Amino acid sequence: MALLALAGPAAAHPHMFVDTRLEAIFDGGGRLTAVRITWIYDELTTLMSVTDGGYDKDGDGALSVAEMEPLQGFDMEWGEDFLGDFQISRGAEKLALVPGPQDWTSDWKDGHLISTHVRRLAVPVDPATGPLVLKPFDPGYYTAYAIIGTPEITGRSDCTAQVFEPDLTKAQKALAAALDEYNPNQSLEEMGYLMIGESYAEEVRLTCGD
Template structure:
C-alpha cells in the first residue's frame, strides 16, 4: 500500500501532509480447537524501514546499526506497541457469521528485527468463549488510514482441524478513483485537522475468509 503516499502527497491540502504514515505488513494465525471453534488470533506486524528506524533510535536500540537486535534488546522492545488505549480494537475486526467477535487486548507480546525492520507479535483471546470457525471473516485496517496495513505475511489456521482459507483483495484502482474524485472537490484551504477525515481504511483492506468444519 505504499502507493497511497503518492496519492496523498499530490492531492491533500498542506495541513494533512504534516501527518506521518506508517506501513505495516501483516500476518494472522487463527487458532482453532478440536471442535472447530476459534479461541485465539495471533497477529504479526512488520513495520516499514523508516518507522522502524525512528523507534529504534528513540529507544536507543541497535546502536551498532547492523539491523540485528540482541536478546536483551528484543526483550526491551517487546510490547512497545501493545500499550493500547481503552476502546482500541487493535486495527483488526473478526466476524463469525454476521457477529463481530470480541477479542481481548494484546497478550504474549514479542519483538525482533528482520533486515532493519521491527517485527512484533501479539496474541488475542476470543472473549466470552470460543466461537464457531465455520464462517469466519477478518480484516486488518485503520479506518483513518493513518496506518496502512497490507496482508503480505502468512495467514494460517492452527489446530487439529483442516480449514479452508480464501482472500479477496480490495479494488484498489476503483477506491483510488473515488478518493481522488473526493479530494479534488476540496477547497485549497480545507483543513482536515478541523473537519471530519473520511474513514477510508476499510476500503483498502484485504478480506480473509476461513471455513473450518465443526464437530
C-alpha cells in the same frame, strides 16, 4: 497503530506499512477461539523508531538481545481508543474480541521490528455456522496492512483460509465520497482522518467443513 505518535490529520494515503501474518487457533471442539497476529514493520518506520529512541547503542545497524530489551512490548500498550486494527466478522455481524493484546512477543530481524500478539474472541465461534472474515486494517488508513504468506490454521484440518484483495474501484469511490465531505475552510486538525481504511483492506475468508 500504537507504535509511534507519527500520525498526521487528514491522511488520504498510508504512511506506515506493516506486513501481517495471521494464524487461526481452534479449540478441541473445533471453535475459533483466537487469532495470532504478526506485525512486520517497514524499514523506514523501524529505522525512525530505533534512531529516535537511541536503541542501537553500538551503532552497528542491528539490535542485539540487550539492545532489544527496552523495546519489549514497544507496540503493545494500547490506548482506549485503539482497538487493535483487526476485525473478525460473520456476514454482517462483527464478532466481539477480548480487549487488548495477549501473549505478545517483540523482536528485530533484518532491519525490521517484529511483534506478535494474540486476539481472543469473547465467545468462541464454530465456522460451520458461516464463513468468517479476518480483516486487519487501520480505519484512518495511516497504516496499511498487507497480508503475507498463507494464513496458518491450528487445531483443525478441514479449514481453508483464502486471502482476498480489496475492490479498488469501490475503495476509490469511498475515498472520493470522504473527500467530498470536507470543507476547504477547515483546519487540518478539524479535518482529522479520512475513515477509508476498511475499503482498502485485504481480508482472509475462513471456511471449515464440507
